[in-house]
Amino acid sequence: MTTTHVFIVDTNTFKYHLEYLFAGTGAKDSYIDFNNKPTTSLKPQTEDNLVRMMADSQRIRKGDFIIFYLQQNQSEKVLEGKFYGIFKAKENSSFLDNNDSNQFLKxxxxxxxxxxxxxxxxxxxxxxxxxxxxxxxIKYIQSPNQMLWSLIYRKLKGNRGNTMITIYESERLFELLRDKNSRQPLSGKHFTFDIAKQEIKQDSKIHNYTGRKEKVNIRPRLIKKYKDKLAFEAHLQLYILQNIGKGTNKTLDNSLINGNGLSIEWLGNEVSCGVGMQRIDIMLSLSLIKENGRLLLPIELKAVEANNKNVIQIQRYVDWLEQYYIPNRKSDIQPVLISKKIEDKTSDDYKEIIDSFKKFNERNNRCIPIKYVEYELKKNKLIFQEINY
Incomplete structure (x- = not known):
């Protein structure tokens, strides 16, 4: 799997990212008091924002690509933002180093x-x-869908210190970096930043990263919110991103990946699909190993039971993907809805939901029919199940 993640840095932090070989994001003065715990003292909106940042970090897998975006800084004569790289994630899990006096390099x-x-x-x-x-x-752009929309949307919306970009966007950005440097990468394993030249350079010193590495575990907090019937969509997103494809929740893997010669080649969350607020909660690109094909899963998450209006949002996702994504990376699309289990499958509401799926499938014959996945809590474990309809 080769997702590329772009981290926002400034003229001061970039030096330490390079010297100590880590990438990181933060949320000003916030302290995470709910990791591996069921309760929090934070306000709901603050907690939600932090959980979404944690989710961004948990999509990263070992071997993923890392790019740094250096922000404009007139006082340091960085007259426009610049992208630097290319690095790779060293480990399979991102971690927390909480905001206190012991935070490494604070x-x-x-x-x-x-x-x-x-x-x-x-x-x-x-x-x-x-x-x-x-x-x-745009002089080398033949069509608008070839532009780096993930980064353009990020710029327009002005948020997220860690943004993923698609595989074809990565390929274009990597080629720009190679051409800019006459295809001559730096040698060595230790680097720092020369602010005067605005260039990465080799570093004669070796800096060891010795900070804390607290494992992220949102499950206790997610279960608590589930039982208390409080909103937990962001927590569910984080849980899925952290666990999908790792074998830690086989019901999750079985419901999305199926194990039929499929492997994850790309993983994203809150994927912007328009200049408005439309975002795909989670998106998976699966490669079909034997057939050399691809399956794209735009996933809509719900912390409540499904309803017959969910297909409206899913339709927007499919329309955008067909115009902007598919021309660059040919794939079959299978939309996915993941929502809370509906106990009464004989109710009129359930019948209306299934009817909405069938009508969607008829209108979108270029797509594989919607995959409908329900989840429930059993013995404090999240159980996912694909529902055949």
Whole structure:
């Protein structure tokens, strides 16, 4: 699997990311008091924002690509933002280093970076690609769908310190980096940042990362919110991102991946699909090993039972994917709805839901029919099951 994650850095933090080989994001002065715990003292909106940031970190897998985006800073003569790379995630799990006096490098960074990932050099180039070159210049673009929309949407919406980009977007950004540097990567394994030249350079010093690595576990908090009938969609997203494809919840893997020669090649969350607020909660690209094909799963998550209006949002996802994604990376699309278990399958509401699926499938004959997955809590375990309709 080769998802590429773009981390936002500034002229100060970038140096330490390079020297200590980690990528990280933070949420100002927030302290995570709900990790591996059922309760929190935080306000619901604050908790929700932090959980979504944790979810961003938990989509990262060992071997994924890491790119840094250096923000514009007029005082340091960084006149426009630049993309630098290419690194890889070193481990399979991102971790927490909570916001307190013991947070590693907090003084040097001059800010809290709570959600962290260790990285290693892969194909590192000195010069960065400017924002103009990556996002605005169109002389080599044959169609609008070839533009780096993941990063354009991120720029327009002004959020997220860790944004994933698609495989075809990664390929274009990597080629821009190679061309910018005459295809001459830096040698060595230790790097720092030369702010005067605005270039990555080799570092003669070796810096060891010795910070805390607290494992993320949202399950106790998710279960508590589930039982209390409180909103937990962000928590569910985090849980799925952290566990999908790892064998830690076989019912989850069986309901989405099926085990029929499929492997995850790309994983994203809150995938922007328009300049508005439309976001695909989770998206999986699965490769069919034997047939050399691909299956794209845009997933809509619900912390409540499904209803017959859910297909409206799913339709928007499919329309966007067919216009912007599929021309760049040919795939079959199978929309997925994951929602709370409906006990009474004989109710009129359930029949209306199934009818909405069937009508959607008739209208979208280019798609594989909607996959409907329900979940429930059994003995404090989340159980997922695909529902045949």
């Amino acid at each position: 003084t040097e960074l001059k800010k809290s970076l709570t959600f962290r990932t260790l990285i290693e050099p892969w194909e590192v180039y000195a010069k960065g690609v400017t924002e103009w070159e990556a996002l605005d210049e």
